[in-house]
Amino acid sequence: MMAHRADSSETQVQVKVHQTRQSLYLAQKQWAGDLGGDAVKVSVTPPNPTPEPEPQPFHPGRSPLLELTLGPSLHTQHPDSCNHPVPRLIVTQDCSADPCGPIDPPRLLETPSCLDIPLSREAESPCSDSGCGGSPSPSLFIRKLSSSSGLSSASSFEESEDDFTGSDMEHNGVHYLLCSPEDQGVPSKSWKKLKNMVHWSPFVVSFKKQYPWIQLAGHAGNFKAGEYGKILKKYCENEQQCLEWLNRDILRPFVPHYFGMVEKEGETYNQMEDLLSEFDSPSIMDCKMGSRTYLEEELVKAREKPKLRKDMYEKMIAVDPNAPTEEEHRQRAILKPRYMQWRETLSSTATMGFRIEGIKRADGTCNTNFKKTRHKDQVISALEDFVDGNKNILKKYLVRLKELKTALEKSEFFKSHEVVGSSLLFVHDATEQAKVWMIDFGKTVRLPCSQILDHRTPWIEGNREDGYLWGLDNLIIIFTEMVQNCAT
Ligand SMILES: Nc1ncnc2c1ncn2[C@@H]1O[C@H](COP(=O)(O)OP(=O)(O)OP(=O)(O)O)[C@@H](O)[C@H]1O
Numbered sequence: 223m224m225a226h227r228a229d230s231s232e233t234q235v236q237v238k239v240h241q242t243r244q245s246l247y248l249a250q251k252q253w254a255g256d257l258g259g260d261a262v263k264v265s266v267t268p269p270n271p272t273p274e275p276e277p278q279p280f281h282p283g284r285s286p287l288l289e290l291t292l293g294p295s296l297h298t299q300h301p302d303s304c305n306h307p308v309p310r311l312i313v314t315q316d317c318s319a320d321p322c323g324p325i326d327p328p329r330l331l332e333t334p335s336c337l338d339i340p341l342s343r344e345a346e347s348p349c350s351d352s353g354c355g356g357s358p359s360p361s362l363f364i365r366k367l368s369s370s371s372g373l374s375s376a377s378s379f380e381e382s383e384d385d386f387t388g389s390d391m392e393h394n395g396v397h398y399l400l401c402s403p404e405d406q407g408v409p410s411k412s413w414k415k416l417k418n419m420v421h422w423s424p425f426v427v428s429f430k431k432q433y434p435w436i437q438l439a440g441h442a443g444n445f446k447a448g449e450y451g452k453i454l455k456k457y458c459e460n461e462q463q464c465l466e467w468l469n470r471d472i473l474r475p476f477v478p479h480y481f482g483m484v485e486k487e488g489e490t491y492n493q494m495e496d497l498l499s500e501f502d503s504p505s506i507m508d509c510k511m512g513s514r515t516y517l518e519e520e521l522v523k524a525r526e527k528p529k530l531r532k533d534m535y536e537k538m539i540a541v542d543p544n545a546p547t548e549e550e551h552r553q554r555a556i557l558k559p560r561y562m563q564w565r566e567t568l569s570s571t572a573t574m575g576f577r578i579e580g581i582k583r584a585d586g587t588c589n590t591n592f593k594k595t596r597h598k599d600q601v602i603s604a605l606e607d608f609v610d611g612n613k614n615i616l617k618k619y620l621v622r623l624k625e626l627k628t629a630l631e632k633s634e635f636f637k638s639h640e641v642v643g644s645s646l647l648f649v650h651d652a653t654e655q656a657k658v659w660m661i662d663f664g665k666t667v668r669l670p671c672s673q674i675l676d677h678r679t680p681w682i683e684g685n686r687e688d689g690y691l692w693g694l695d696n697l698i699i700i701f702t703e704m705v706q707n708c709a710t
């Protein structure tokens with residue numbers, strides 16, 4: 223199944239977690255930072271040789287390469303650009319009708335000039351680069367929990383600069399199986415910390431129900447355990463405002479309950495409901511919603527102060543060494559919007575308005591290797607694997623998605639916000655309980671008073687449309703088809 227395939231250029235990490243009392247205790251010890259033991263069992267198996275299906279070939283006749291110029295300032299020298307001119311923003315987009323991909327025509331930027339439309343700026347600043355949900359602080363690089371950077375599952379509370387500087391690349395293509403010491407016949411006294419690979423959740427022993435918490439995607443180091451049934455996410459004012467409003471909106475049943483700000487160890491957090499707490503050994507999927515994953519204001523910033531990202535260049539060539547332009551190869555760096563747009567067109571974001579970021583199954587296997595999961599059949603294959611062919615679960619997800627759509631279409635919050643980079647979190651378990659919630663509002667931005675979005679209109683810069691409902695429509699179509707075609 224797709225969810226088990228390892229792309230030759232990306233990492234798949236398979237983690238099997240045995241939730242024993244001992245491991246819970248040790249996890250807590252690790253969280254406390256005092257675990258220095260040396261008994262760990264890691265079985266390394268060869269990478270699965272089956273490659274993920276390639277996206278449909280680019281059709282030169284019908285699908286021109288869209289070349290988008292960010293604006294004149296991009297061609298000037300900039301201190302961050304290592305004295306090289308900053309490249310134009312180039313979007314490689316297959317605009318042809320895709321036989322098994324888009325359900326509607328691709329909805330990307332349509333004209334090269336659209337990036338020159340002037341923008342109105344918002345007072346609120348979202349939590350991206352400069353904020354809590356974005357780029358790492360200068361002193362400690364915190365990377366994403368993405369397949370290209372080596373770690374695919376588990377909460378990650380202890381990241382170091384090593385994570386970012388490439389030491390994790392040694393894990394590429396290798397499956398790691400981490401079992402409890404008991405299972406491996408080694409003393410259960412201590413587990414060695416597998417730095418950069420597996421990070422345990424900070425279980426609190428006094429919890430009535432002990433369960434592992436999984437961070438499937440997103441920025442490593444953003445979460446901590448809260449009180450029972452609650453998690454702490456690094457404070458972001460923008461996200462706080464969204465959660466407060468959403469908790470009063472018709473969307474309340476579809477978002478984590480918000481419990482205000484919390485100070486812990488000198489750091490401020492937003493405390494929210496842990497959506498996993500009511501499930502037993504849940505299967506989890508994170509789907510990033512929308513046809514665009516960067517804010518319009520990020521484009522403005524990229525024009526005003528272009529910043530070349532070496533880390534994004536590295537992530538790009540790890541997936542496709544031929545993706546960068548000659549200029550980008552020379553610079554060994556790219557602009558963030560360029561990287562984000564490349565990610566969108568490589569995955570189903572551009573063609574379907576959502577993409578799978580990660581899947582963790584009840585058996586503990588975890589896959590975040592979906593960067594090239596673009597076509598409808600690839601998505602369906604991943605979803606089938608996620609629900610393990612269970613029709614009841616599919617039906618419950620479908621009902622929930624339809625309810626969400628109805629609520630979104632009525633929501634005052636939704637109308638008045640550009641919702642970018644937000645995910646749907648799918649969670650089910652063996653009892654066939656299955657739910658979906660909206661999470662991650664770090665890049666959800668309030669519109670100027672008079673402006674509203676329909677979330678379906680194709681984006682052109684300036685209209686701020688995010689394609690969220692278009693993506694949800696497509697998800698509903700896919701789940702409907704899957705229910706119809708599911709035998710059991
Ligand atoms: N309320 C929640 N309950 C349970 N799990 C959650 C919750 N919020 C987030 N998660 C887990 O953490 C992961 C990352 O969440 P989120 O997208 O909010 O983080 P982020 O660091 O802001 O992500 P990004 O880098 O995409 O902005 C999710 O994929 C999910 O596994």
Ligand SMILES: O=P(O)(O)O[C@@H]1[C@H](O)[C@H](O)[C@@H](OP(=O)(O)O)[C@H](OP(=O)(O)O)[C@H]1O
Nearest residue numbers: 349350351355356357366368537562565643
């Ligand atoms: O999934 P990948 O390929 O690892 O790429 C990351 C992903 O697109 C995130 O959504 C983005 O964070 P934001 O959504 O917060 O912008 C992050 O930017 P960052 O490195 O600037 O945080 C990217 O690196």
